[in-house]
Structure formats: structure tokens, C-alpha cells
Amino acid sequence: MKRLKLCFWIILAIGSLSVFGFSQGNKFRSDDPLAADPDQLSIPQPDSVELSQTMDILENTFALRPQKDVPIATAENVNTLGEVPDSSWFTNRMSQRVMTIEELVRGPNQVDGPDRSVPWVIIAVKSEGITPGFTIRDGRDDVYFIKFDPPKYPQLATSTEVISTKFFHAFGYHVPENYLSFIRREELRIAPEARLEDDEGKERPVRESDIDRIFKWAFQHPDGTTPVIASRRLPGTPIGHFQYHGTRSDDPNDIFPHENRRELRGLRVFSAWLNHDDSRSINSLDMYLGSPGEGHVQHHLIDFGSCLGSGSVKPQTRRAGNEYILEGKPIVKAGLSLGIWDRPWRHVKFPDYPAIGRFEADFFQPQLWRPEYPNPAFERMQIEDAFWATRTILRFSDEMIRAIVETGQISDLDASNFLVETLIKRRDKIIRYYLARINPLDAFQVTGRTGPSLSLEFKNLGLEAGLASRSSYQYQWFRFDNQLQSLEPLGQISSSTEPSLALVQDRAAYLMVRISTLVSEQPNWKKKVEVFIRNDPQNPTVVGVDRES
DSSP states (O other): OHHHHHHHHHHHHHHHHHHHTTOTTOSSOTTOSOSBOOOOOOBOOOOOBOOOHHHHHHIIIIISSOOTTSOOOOOSSOOTTSOOOBOSSBOOSTTTSOOOHHHHHHTTOOSSSSOOSSOEEEEEEOOSSSSOEEEEEOTTSOEEEEEEOOTTSTTHHHHHHHHHHHHHHHHTBOOOOEEEEEEOGGGEEEEEEEEEEOTTSOEEEOOHHHHHHHHHHSOOOTTSOEEEEEEEOOSSEEOBOOOSSSOOTTOTTOOSOGGGOHHHHTHHHHHHHHTOTTOSGGGEEEEEESSTTTBEEEEEEOOOSSSTTBOSSSBOOTTTBTSOSSOHHHHHHHHHTTTOSOOGGGGOOOOOOTTTOSOOSSSOOGGGOBOSSOOHHHHTOOHHHHHHHHHHHHTOOHHHHHHHHHTTOOSOHHHHHHHHHHHHHHHHHHHHHHHTTSOOEEEEEEESSSGGGOEEEEEEHHHHTTSOSOOEEEEEEEEEETTTTEEEEOSOOEEESSSEEEOOOOOOSEEEEEEEEEOTTOGGGGSOEEEEEEOOSSOOEEEEEEEOO
């Protein structure tokens, strides 16, 4: 397989040379910035991967932590603007534009849920995981995986799964279609071929009593209906989980180490917002799409039942989001103090909302948030990765957050309002923390027609977020030699009070402007942002953005 991967890249390199020539020193090529990563070339179907959750915990906790004396590489899969191109991992949605509320509410869903014109047919019963469930085939012959709410916590798992799925879809990740549905026990039939694995590991036919037992465990409304999450089967053939480090050796398209992918590093910020502490390999799924030998791998995030305040079958633990399962410093600190020192998160107060579980915003600190155990991509997140994710979160208005929460159909209005308010508070904390640590200029574009009327315009996301009331900008223009990657100043350092700079008049093929933002209460905004422009007389275009970290 390594030879296949090598051949793949030799062919790709030859193709690149034929298009771009031999000017290996060039910073920018003719098709920059790339909007899509060509990682969906036809490959043989990879083998299915079995992942040991225990080994994943031990490996990530003890073997894959970044070494303090080794610099962390910058994200490798970004284009010249610092953006994540569309790929088998990610599709730009809210990361590139403000989606409509209708789009956000629809999420990944392509239909209106399982067809109810005929009884659902049970074709398998779930025999692993912490939540009971089964697999059904609906009236359209589509397959869905069915999960339930625990009896003591109605709506906790189902509403969480629906709400969180829509958020992660909006962020840009590939996720399943998850529908909230209501069923009755008598509306189900068991297929003759349906099987389950019993407690002794033996396979046997599914019995009516197996289904009765699941419904006895699950929450039911007084009218006899049972709320469920119906997760539509993903297209393609499942080939196991992906890991947050390394690459998949049997996928020649998979060339960027996963820990160095910006969308996986930035996932830490999104997960912190929604308290997705279960963001680990076991809750991912790779699917092979296409006919054997003609398809490619697509990477998905799945199972969002342990987000917000839900721990799937019960409220989140107090530890969730605050400390790893195995974290040395708190263990040592508690031991040396003979138990006198106590973890502060143990004393956080939570309102009593069974449909919400344990979710809060007052104790929450974005930079200290933790998943269940160390994640190699999360631990290598740099400020540029965090800025990329924070910029997306900034686009979610209060109205948008409320609209997404309402798709969970939480019957307790006070609980629903609390969830909205908590998400808003956590959003604002994330924005304040990360936008204060980098120069938050964004959305660079050349405007105007030609000549002296051309300007480079941009947005100051920090001002939009209310982190300062006003700012000024210090800048200097340069002529940029693309092949030698050298700079020649064009004039002196200047200043502006507006996020608009007149484009310098020069015949150079490329221009660069270096900008600092001057605000007394935000010292990190002085960090430089370098914006590169392809100086085409007919269509000058921003082709590169470099940020000082």
C-alpha cells in the first residue's frame, strides 16, 4: 500500500509540474487560493479498521502528547488564505458565509425523516454501546438507527442529538441525518432475518420480548408515544473509525497528518462551545463511497448524544469538559494535600432541568476545556486554528442559536430558554478569549474599478464582537517577488482610521501590505497581518493571508 501511495503522489507531482512549470520557489501558483482539496481520487476500497477504545485512551494519554521542546507544526491542509478547502473531511458552510436560519434548521437532512406509511421493520438490535436501540427499514426502504431517551431524563438524549448535529453540520463537518420521531410499540415489526448478539456473544434471532424490554427501559409520553432519534444510514460502505493522528496507510488520498489538519484542530473550539467531551475516534466513521476500485473515503463525525448537558443516558458528569479521565496534576495535587484540596468544578451549581442535564457558562473557560482524554489534534491547536473556528462561531446570532435549539422540541420552555442563554454566554466567552489573542482582521477583498479607485477593504472582527469601540490601522505596502519570495518597500509606514486602504499604484505582479491594528486595550492586535494581492490590471485579487501568532 505504501508503494501505491508513492505512485499516487509521483503522478500528482508530474501533473503539477506540467501545469505550473519548474518554478519551485513560487509562493503562489496560478490556481491559488485552492477552494477544494483533490482528495477524492479513485482508490481501492480500504480494509475495515477496528479501534480499541482502551488502547486509544492509553495511546493518546501517554504516547502522543506534544513534546515541550519540539515546535508544533502549523496546519498543513490550508490554502494560501489560511482557509480549509472543501474535502472528504470538510465542507465550507458557516465558515465561509452566514447561512440562513432555514438552512441551519434543515441541517444535513435530505428528507423529512423515516417514512411512516407502513410499519417500521426491525432488521437488527444494537448489542454494544451504552444506549439500547435497533435498526429499522422504513417505507422508502431506507435504513435508520434508532436510539431512545432514558426514562428519568425525557428529551435529554434525543433533543441533544438533534441540536448538536445541526451545529456540527453548520460548522462544516460531514455528519449523519438525525431526525426526532415519535413511535408506538405496536407500529413495529421484526424481520425474519433480524439478529442480535446475546450476553454470551452468541447470535440469535430477535424476539418480541427483546423489543418489549427496550421500550420498558425507554421514556414514554402519557399518550403512549416514545420519542426516538432516527439516524439515517450514511451512504457507502463503513470501513471503521479515523484517528486524530497520523494518516490512513491504505488511503492514498490521506496525506496530511490528522493532528495537523486545521478542521480537526479547530474542532476543539467547536467542541468546547457545545461541551462535546466525547469528541474522540470512537465517535467518527469512515465510509467508502462508490463502486469497488472507483470510490474514495469520506470522513464523518457521529454520535452527538454526549454534548451540551447530556451524557447520553444520564446528565453529563461534573468532570465533563473540566478534566481528563486521567490527568496527572489534579491527582497529584489532591494526593499531596491528603484530600484537603478539592477540584473546583465539583462545586459548580446546575439548574434542575432533566431535559438539559449539566450545562453551564459561568465556570466555563474556553482555554481550559477538556474532552474525555487528550486528543492529538486538539493539543496541537494554535491560535491561527482557534481564530479560524472562532470566526465561524461569531457568525451565529442569538436568533440562529434559538432556532437551532427549537429543533430539539424541548417541552419545558424554561429549560429551552436556559439552553439558549447558556450557549450564547459560552459563545461570547470563546469570542472574547480568542479574538483578544490575535489581530482579528478578516474578509480581505479588493474593491473599486481600476487605478486610483481600487482599495483593499477588510473587517475588524474584534470591533464587530464589541472588544473595542474604535481602532486605527498602521500599514505599509511592498512589492513582492513571487519566485524569490522577496519584498521591496513601496513607501513609508502609514496609518488609517478606516478598514479600507487605497491600493498602491505599481506594475509589480504581486503586492503585499503589512497591517497592525492599534487599540490600547488590545495589545495583541498589534500583531501583523500580511495580505498578498495578485496585481492583475483587469482583476486584482487577494491570494494570500499570513498572520503573526
